[in-house]
Amino acid sequence: MAEELEIKLSLAPANLIKALGWLQAQPEAENGSRKSLVNCYYDTPDSELNHQKAALRVRQAGSQYIQTLKTRGEFVNGAHRREEWEWPVSGPNLSLGLLADTSLGDRVNLARLAPVFETNFTRQVVMLDDGDAVIECALDEGVIAGGGREKPLHEVEFELVSGDPRRLLIWAERLAQQCPVFLNLISKAEQGYYLAGIHMAGSAVGEHTDEQDDLDRFLQRLSNAWLEQERVPLAGLDIQSLRAQAKACGLGQTFASVIEALEAGKPLQDLLAKSDIGRCQLALLANRLGSGA
Template identity: 75%
Template sequence: MAEELEIKLSLKSGDLLKALNWLLAQPEAQAGSKKSLVNCYYDTPDAELNHQQAALRVRKAGSHYVQTLKTRGEFVDGAHRREEWEWPVDGPQLSIGLLADTPLGDRVNLARLAPAFETNFTRQVVMLDDGEALIECAVDEGIIAAGGKEKPLHEVEFELVSGDPSRLLAWAEKLALQCPVFLNLVSKAEQGYYLAGIHVAGEDGGTGADTHDDLDRLLYRLSHAWLEQGSVSLDGLDVQALAVQAEASGQGQSFAAVVEALAKGQSLGNLLSRPEPGQCQLGLLASRAGAR
């Protein structure tokens, strides 16, 4: 078992190439591999794995196959920290025996597992080494497919290889100054589940709203609205306290503009072509992290 720590940003299709070109132009960057990834996710007919907040897939990369199990883990200063198990396998078929010694072994009826959806995309890797951390940046473009339906996928992921975890957020903030980004707490697997109509986590991420502060609640609500292409409720949030945090991070005016639009019921999708939402998300997280 390994531990994964990453920040994931969603972008508009037209901004993905701009983000990639900017990353490659940085003196700390080195271009890595480019590959096509075909991923089949598995679950039971009643979504036992998703209810356990786990994701199970078999990935084809070139001529190699890898079976991976991930837990949802926890959300820490913009990054997801997850437990992860990986095994090389001989082909596209799921190897149930490998799951026996994982948390799924005694929680899920493994014999009922079947393909649920796919995420298929091209990944360009950029390695970032700024002297404080080594980060693998993945620029992903493709589709999520389920039940004859498709959803576009345009993401940039910063994953910590070694060093200071705070550098993930620092690099995400730098990118947000170059093009509009959206800090997205909805994983590829959760997008697939939603498209398949199997199970959808609540707006608090399915972990219980009482375990988060107002900033976490806001970020989960934003991600949930992004998934459903809906509006964002500010009910129950201390917006004034968040505004103070935003001011401290230099995002006071941007935060006020975003909150005004959301309070009027404007769809989040209409805001994502602007830089303010992503910059506010990341600035608020940086301000909170710096206050600790």
């Protein structure tokens, strides 16, 4: 079992191309592999795995197959932290014996697992080594399919290989200066479950008000609205506190413009064509991290 730490940014198709060009041009960068990945996710008919906040897939990359189990994990300063188990397997079918030794072995009826949705995309990898951290940048383009529906996929993942985890956010901020990005808390698996009709509206990313601050809740609501294509609810958030934090980052007016548009009911998708939201998301997180909060 390993621990995965990554930041995920959603982009428009044209900006994904721009992001790739910028990353490849950095002196700290080295071009990695380019692969087509076919991923089939499994669960039981009553979604036992999803209720356990885990995702199970078999990935095909060329002639190789990898079976992966991930927990939903937690959101830490813009990054997803998850537990992850990976096993090479001989073909596209699940190897149930490998799951028996995990924490799910006693909690899920493994014999009832069946395909639920797919995420199929092309991945271009760019490796970054800036002396403080080694980061794998995965630029993914493809589709998520489930429940007879499809959703386009265009995103950049910054995953920590080794070194200082704060460098993930630094590199994400640098990219946000080059093109519009959206810090997205919704994983590919959660998008697939939503398309398959398994997630109820508003539940893709839960809120735990006793444990999370206004910034976390704001980011989660943005992500839910992105997934569900709904308005962003702002009630119950301390917007003035967030505005003060944005001002400390030099983005007070930018944040005020974003909030004004959201309060007016402007669709989130319309705002994502500009860089304001992504820059505010990442700057607020960097400010909190820098303050030691």
